[in-house]
Amino acid sequence: MRSTAAALTALSLSMLLPSLGISIANVALPTLSTAFDAPFTAVQWVVIGYLLTITVLVVALGRLGDVVGRRRLLVGGIAVFAVATLLCGLAPSLPLLVAGRALQGVGAACMMALTVAFVGETVPKERTGSAMGLLGTMSAVGTATGPALGGLLIAWSGWRAIFLAVAPLAVVALVLAHRVLPATPPRPAQRTGAVLREVLRDRVLVAGLTTSALVSAVMMTTLVVGPFHLTGVLGLAPALVGLVMSAGPAVSALTGVPAGRATDRFGTRAMVLAGLGGIVGGSLVLAFMPPAVGVVGYVLPLVVVTASYAVFQAANNTGVMKDVPARDRGLVSGMLTLSRNVGLMSGASLMGAVFTFAAGTSDVTGAAAAEVARGTRWTFVVAAGLVAVGVAVVLRARVRTSAAPNATGPARAGS
Template sequence: MRSTAAALTALSLSMLLPSLGISIANVALPTLSTAFDASFPAVQWVVVAYLLTITVLVVALGRLGDVVGRRRLLVGGIGVFTAATLGCGLAPSLPLLIAGRAFQGVGAACMMALTVAFVGETVPRGRTGSAMGLLGTMSAVGTATGPALGGLLIAVSGWRAVFLAVVPLGVVALVLAARVLPAVPPRPAERTGAVLREVVRDRALVAGLTASALVSAVMMTTLVVGPFHLSGVLGLAPALVGLVMSAGPAVSALTGVPAGRATDRFGSRTMVVAGLGGIVGGALVLAFTPPSFGVVGYVLPLVVVTASYAVFQAANNTGVMKDVPARDRGLVSGMLTLSRNVGLMGGASAMGAVFAFAAGTGDVTSAAAWEVARGTRWTFVVAAALVAVGLAVVLRAAVRASAAPGASEPARAGS
């Protein structure tokens, strides 16, 4: 009999590896530029090819898992990811490395779409929140440890080790997933367009996806603005900037499992609202804390924001997925991942533009400290407003669901 613990271990690795694949490669870009005698825009495709492939394919592959069988596609995705990672580590040229990263993104899209979908097949309903919190923790661990691990591997063995060191983890994930995950039978295929029209009519589901995109955009704000504020306003050296920036992912990793347990106890609606409210409050404190408060004045509200993000993620994923019919879980899980990725990519560009505009200079790197501080303030004000919009959307959907005739239980976004 397959144990829940073994299944969660397999799913945890399947969530960790794609996140690690994003963050561990970023730190290698300067080294790759030197190794291949290539421009920085050219080596940036090592990151872009991976993210773009995931974003384009994640919904379609989630739906394909519903149709052909989720274990089959997840195991296949882990296999593709692992083989492509090995290929990246052995790539003799930059174009082949970029191609390997694109194939790695195909595998990662399968893993990111289907891992969350598998929770309903492997975990008792009353423990769904705890499982979602664990998966959120593993994603945060991958994001937090990637840069440090990548830097260490490059220093010891060169850039190829960044990819080759991940291969054994991929093999372990592949073996575990093949052995312990249940074989979910394929479901009769409905046309994807028809299923998407059912999804659009589900206000609670749309609210959850909208809030996910907005919150992800705001979380990207901390990564875009943080380094400039810490160095330009607070005067920190690069090493200290990296240390302070790592506090966010670390807090998310530590908060994920408790947040999931709280979701199981208090319900996803309550915890979604609490998480969104915490992000709004933390962003406003980040906006208006005077620079004279120093690093502590930045880190404490950042901890509130990231902890609240972990609460929101666990509760929102639980609320979105818990009432989805089994035949559609891969599709909806893929849409969750897509909403998060769209938010991250949109946040990087949009919030970066807000920051530059608010600072009042075209070159933030040479801006005066007071200009950077002004940019930080108004960017986080906008960030708080975006999350407040997400909170309003969620509350409106919850009120409509509660007022619906015959509604005897809380709706998906707020049960």
């Protein structure tokens, strides 16, 4: 039975598993270093290989799904993910584990590219925002639960359990996707370069991809700066640092579905601007909140930033995808995932560099509290500035599209 609820369940699992694949492996790196007697720089490739494969392949696989049929490729991608996850759990050496993770990344790239693309074929248009919010929630749930789940599994049965326990869930996703998702017919192949030129003429779409990259880069600030600020300025123990850091993904998970419903009611542009405004405001409060206020002074604006991010994600994904022709949904969905991944990766290096420069020391782990606080302040100021650029991009696209509604791309009704 191909009901909307069953289809959304299949898509939710397809969104949950790739994000879980990222976060659950991070917590295992120290254990893997000991198990394989390998330096940290070597075991890092367990994470890097997975992310790099996704980033390199996601657009091409999204386009391939448009050509050969999205259900066929999504089911194939979930199957690859399931087999690769099992191989990772059985890997006898670190090189084979890294190879298994790269193969797992191929499956994850299919899932990340095509899951969002399927929303247009499984959900009524007036409920697109709610579906996007649900998928955002599932991604956040995977990110939030991965470290805790991974830690429990490692303590219970060693590092192999973090893969062997996920493989059955991938099999469930495989069976469900095969049974309930609608078949999409193969389409005549078109030159990808020509299609990209057609798609990139849509100013709303380009604005959505640009702001997605900017906001993703900014969200890395909380992950890059947070541990140093909580430890070096607020003096928290590592266990409490982890608890505070988990507040972000938890809030994002809780906000996703309501944000999607609000998008359906108020329109994508209004909610995109609301989300961006919340991120700017929360970042500025984080920048200038006196350390004397304590943990509450960090957590409350962090909640504002992450909740606003969930609002932005639901609205922006809806705005980007809702009027894309069916023949191009896989390609555009892959581009959306690519913009987010590029933003995350560039944000890690950019914000790390800003933080180090503003702190005035290359060794931030041993920096004084005042130096870390200064680094935190200016890093979040820069973050707010980047999101303000995103606001300008959205407003400019809106003005130009309103001035020439028929000049480029499809009409963006309801936005």
